Amino acid sequence: xxxxxxxxxxxxxxxxxxxxxxxxxxxFSLWAGASGQDSLPSRNFQIIQPEDTEETxxxxxxxVVPTRRQLKWQSKELAAFIHFGLKTFTDREHGDGTENPSLxxxxxxxxxxxxxxxxxxxxxxIILTAKHHDGFCLWPTRTTDHSVxxxxxxxGRGDVVKEVVTACREEGLDFGFYLSPWDQHEKSYGxxxxxxxxxxxxxxxxxxxxxxxxxxxxxxCGEGPGGRKQQYDWNSYYQLIRKLQPEAVIAxxxxxxxxxxNESGLARDSEWSVLPLDLPEPSLHLLQAGRSTxxxxxxxxxVMGEDLGSRxxxxxxxxxxxxxxxxxVSIRPGWFYHQKEDRAxxxxxxxxxxxxxxxxxxxxxxxxxxxxxxxxxxxxxxxALRDWRQLLDRTFKQGYIKKTGVRASxxxxxxxxxxxxxxxxxxxxxxxPGLPQAYLEVRLQGRSQFDCLELKEDITRGQRxxxxxxxxxxEGKWVEIARGTTVGYKRIVTFxxxxxxxxxxxxxxxxxxxxxxxxxxxKLAVPVN
Numbered sequence: 001x002x003x004x005x006x007x008x009x010x011x012x013x014x015x016x017x018x019x020x021x022x023x024x025x026x027x028f029s030l031w032a033g034a035s036g037q038d039s040l041p042s043r044n045f046q047i048i049q050p051e052d053t054e055e056t057x058x059x060x061x062x063x064v065v066p067t068r069r070q071l072k073w074q075s076k077e078l079a080a081f082i083h084f085g086l087k088t089f090t091d092r093e094h095g096d097g098t099e100n101p102s103l104x105x106x107x108x109x110x111x112x113x114x115x116x117x118x119x120x121x122x123x124x125x126i127i128l129t130a131k132h133h134d135g136f137c138l139w140p141t142r143t144t145d146h147s148v149x150x151x152x153x154x155x156g157r158g159d160v161v162k163e164v165v166t167a168c169r170e171e172g173l174d175f176g177f178y179l180s181p182w183d184q185h186e187k188s189y190g191x192x193x194x195x196x197x198x199x200x201x202x203x204x205x206x207x208x209x210x211x212x213x214x215x216x217x218x219x220x221c222g223e224g225p226g227g228r229k230q231q232y233d234w235n236s237y238y239q240l241i242r243k244l245q246p247e248a249v250i251a252x253x254x255x256x257x258x259x260x261x262n263e264s265g266l267a268r269d270s271e272w273s274v275l276p277l278d279l280p281e282p283s284l285h286l287l288q289a290g291r292s293t294x295x296x297x298x299x300x301x302x303v304m305g306e307d308l309g310s311r312x313x314x315x316x317x318x319x320x321x322x323x324x325x326x327x328x329v330s331i332r333p334g335w336f337y338h339q340k341e342d343r344a345x346x347x348x349x350x351x352x353x354x355x356x357x358x359x360x361x362x363x364x365x366x367x368x369x370x371x372x373x374x375x376x377x378x379x380x381x382x383x384a385l386r387d388w389r390q391l392l393d394r395t396f397k398q399g400y401i402k403k404t405g406v407r408a409s410x411x412x413x414x415x416x417x418x419x420x421x422x423x424x425x426x427x428x429x430x431x432x433p434g435l436p437q438a439y440l441e442v443r444l445q446g447r448s449q450f451d452c453l454e455l456k457e458d459i460t461r462g463q464r465x466x467x468x469x470x471x472x473x474x475e476g477k478w479v480e481i482a483r484g485t486t487v488g489y490k491r492i493v494t495f496x497x498x499x500x501x502x503x504x505x506x507x508x509x510x511x512x513x514x515x516x517x518x519x520x521x522x523k524l525a526v527p528v529n
Contacts, residue, residue, distance in 0.1 A: 046063055079365070080126050080366075082369065084336075084371050085132050091339075109163070117386075118377075139161040176216060177212065189224035217251070219252070252326070257323075272309025274309050330367075342378060352528070360493075395523070410431050411430065443502050452524050470495075481498050
């Protein structure tokens with residue numbers, strides 16, 4: 001490790017704003033110490049009091065952190081969606097619940113092939129559509145006849161869920177399931193009795209198949225018999241999941257993971273994980289007093305805006321919580337398999353760009369890969385996935401920042417900048433207080449060409465970075481080559497290729513103090529837009 005940079009090395013561009021920002025940082029530090037708020041506990045939600053100042057709110061935002069299950073979920077990075085059911089055999093995207101279960105006839109059903117192909121591509125979890133909107137169940141449920149039990153496949157003794165779970169366990173993949181609240185077949189839909197029906201289905205899936213890593217709900221609420229709409233009892237669903245599978249994240253219409261807001265595979269350029277928690281005052285009081293859990297009071301809401309977690313947004317909030325994004329997109333135009341789309345599978349390059357703009361923007365990518373009528377992942381999809389994996393490996397297997405010298409504007413004891421140069425899962429660089437901006441200067445082992453920056457925060461300490469710039473030493477001066485806003489679990493920024501042996505990362509705006517786990521540079525295997 002090289003010695004920290006002396007104050008005289010602060011970039012000229014930084015000095016222009018130093019007075020204003022430094023004053024704010026000093027006042028903030030004095031306030032935190034004097035008020036005892038430096039010991040404010042970290043947890044996955046924080047209540048904002050009416051008397052809280054903006055500085056207090058920002059401090060509380062830094063103390064919002066993921067739960068253990070959210071942290072484990074985020075570290076997967078890649079999950080595979082499997083849309084498979086009656087619509088695979090009707091060649092339709094939408095059903096109506098009247099389809100004959102005997103249509104379900106996969107001729108070479110082999111979820112082990114799915115698991116092998118997906119594991120080789122880097123996926124760490126499979127989420128199966130156990131029941132889609134048509135109400136057809138891929139397990140022999142005791143709640144309805146509209147299931148594989150009524151198909152002659154496997155002589156009526158088949159269980160898709162069981163075989164997929166077995167395949168996941170054999171390949172070391174986690175298992176999750178999608179269970180559609182909207183049910184076009186069930187006659188009780190649109191009545192209070194349906195909630196009990198739905199809970200019985202949930203209970204079967206949560207108790208009969210071993211560990212579940214994710215339960216995926218969409219919010220579709222279509223019409224039932226006579227045009228009835230269902231009032232979903234979300235909180236009872238959440239509490240049942242917490243009771244039976246406490247390590248499972250509840251996604252999309254749940255309190256653990258949110259939908260990014262599109263089906264194109266793109267996260268926001270500024271993707272925050274700390275968001276306002278919109279709840280009625282009585283619920284906030286119960287939550288603050290510890291008389292209720294988040295699962296008991298949470299209600300799904302609209303989180304579709306472009307700016308979900310900036311200072312402007314969170315300083316107007318009544319509460320904050322950790323609510324990371326999941327990006328879902330299909331490898332084909334449709335969600336279910338259609339032979340006519342065999343030539344419309346996304347190319348490896350398209351998938352590569354999706355990765356950069358989903359996982360590379362602080363999100364988990366949920367890529368749908370629908371099996372065909374045989375019950376196999378089609379070879380067109382297999383080739384695309386394998387070639388995509390090669391692009392990822394060629395790009396990210398080895399970066400340019402290795403055992404090189406690094407100088408930091410500051411560092412705290414036990415958290416030196418040298419941690420960034422080692423494969424240390426528990427280590428991180430933590431800047432010391434006192435300077436308005438933090439930066440790292442790295443001298444590479446030789447002149448290198450690169451066009452990709454990767455950053456990772458230690459999100460067990462919250463999400464703190466609000467703006468950063470990357471500079472390269474070119475023709476005797478520092479030149480900005482890339483900039484960005486949020487980082488979070490992972491941030492990837494691409495830029496026109498440069499060749500140099502020195503780079504500098506400036507973290508120009510942050511909440512609390514910056515804390516990085518990863519800082520690396522790469523050369524993209526293929527150019528991107």
